[in-house]
Amino acid sequence: MAKMGKTAVNMQGLKNKTLGQRIWDHRILYLFILPLIVWLILFQYQPMYGATLAFKDYKYNLGITGSPWIGFKHFEKFITSPEFWTVIGNTLIISGMKLVLCFPAPVLLALLLNEVRSTKFKRTIQTMSYLPNFVSWVVVVQIMTAIFTPYGGIVNNVRNMMGLESVFIMGSKDTFYPLVVFSDIWKNAGWNSIIYLSALTAINPELYEAAEIDGAGRLKGTWHITLPGIKATIGIMFLFAISSILNAGFDQILLLRQPANTQISEILDTYILNTGLNYGRFEYATAIGLFKSVFSISLMVLANFISKKTIEVSLW
């Protein structure tokens, strides 16, 4: 009780102090924050300033600040270049396929897991399904190579047994999109289902009992109770997916790129990487990066606005 009293007095004292005194009182805390502010400037805000490179004619000896301004030239060049539509098209096709095929996978998985009565079985499957999320795309692509290789790989073995010829599955153009979609589901569906499963546990079980009394079956229950119950979660995840539509899975695509599929696998990020780091066209690549960044933010704001109006889900 005495302690409580003291705290109350302390709180009272706080209110009467001036701003300067309150700042002085928290000096240790500012000291805690200071190194991270320096970090923020070095690794976030200075590169942000460095993005002005997109409007400059970069001269190595003059640095970013000293190089002369040239306006929107790099942007114009990119937008009128023949690569523009290819790169944007590829990015949107891959993102679109992922949105349609990969996005619903964890929702479906969560719904199916939710129907399992045996906790032990459920937990075992869940634990298994998380594993691919914890390994890197390099490992995943290596595993895929081992499975699909024409030299002793299991898939081509099965093909041979069926009297079919061996094929370079990883190195052909036709298989690129299916590989992207399936490997994405394989790696991420299990892990992404966590968020939906936790939303499902928040649904009041009495709702199902009431529905059952009213004569609603399992499917109707899922449609009228379960899905509306996780609508907000699905909405938020969808917003995130929309706002990262220009990403299309950088690591994955970068590693699955092969000579045979370069035409359809060049996405915005790989293009930036190639022109910037491999060919040293820093200012041009920066302009493309900035274009992507601004476009992504606009998309997120727009998507958020629409979802706020229609399904009352908002990121802010």
Add this chain to the structure above:
Amino acid sequence: MKRRTKGQKIFTACNGIFLTLFGFVTLYPFWYVLVASFNTGRDFLKGGVYFWPRDFTLQNYEMAFKDERIMPSLFISVSRTLLGTVLGILVTAILAYALSVKSLPGKTGITFLFYFTTLFSGGMIPYYLQLRTLGLTSSFWLYIFPGIYSFFNFILMRTNFSTIPEELRESAQLDGAGDIRILFQIYLPISTAVLATLALLIGVGHWNDWFTGAYYQSVQSLKPASTVLQQLLAEATANQTVKVGQETALGSMTSYTSQSLQMAFVMILTMPIVVVYPFLQKYYVKGMVVGSVKG
């Protein structure tokens, strides 16, 4: 719920079969690579090795550990994972503690400075140029400093700290404890779940990061294991037909192949994760859910 119709029984059975199949499809590729890594490379090329090594050998692992690129890269990976995890947690905890104190003047503004960078960034190229200017592109510290903090981890930690009653901090202060002592002796000991989550999150991130090493690191001897695995993958892709063709034609010069060596390497990179994650999984999921719901 006690009476179950025939339709429900059929659904339950189908669901069980489907999920079992799903589990199999998830795990089998790992098993397949494990089997391949314990089978002689030359024998594996004949095909037909699915569930158990046909021609058992440890040579793939031996050769992998002897490889002049693989062994040093593993040392880099282990170092950056240990150091990066410890420092990452420390930095996150310190920042989250400071910004969880409700009475701190300017708290909202400072938090916004951090938040803003999640919305907008300078992009890959200016970031790379900055790393080069700072001299990090030829240094081990490239793996430690630039990625020492992430906004997501910060939110996870701050959410956790904000559940601790403010009175606890105030009464400790009255007893003469400073902020450093409060953080390390009161806040952190009761935050083990979040600490475990962060350790796994950051640690796995370090262990798996191949991109930094591949595109930002200019010194080959400083490349981590994930990057070296990616290099081997790229080399194998570049001369797929030639190399394997040669290896088959050359006869029994060696019993391992570049493929079987890579399988062993994949397992060396995967094993630590397989061993660690079931133990931390419980905390991990708990921490994730707390972080995502409240953050």
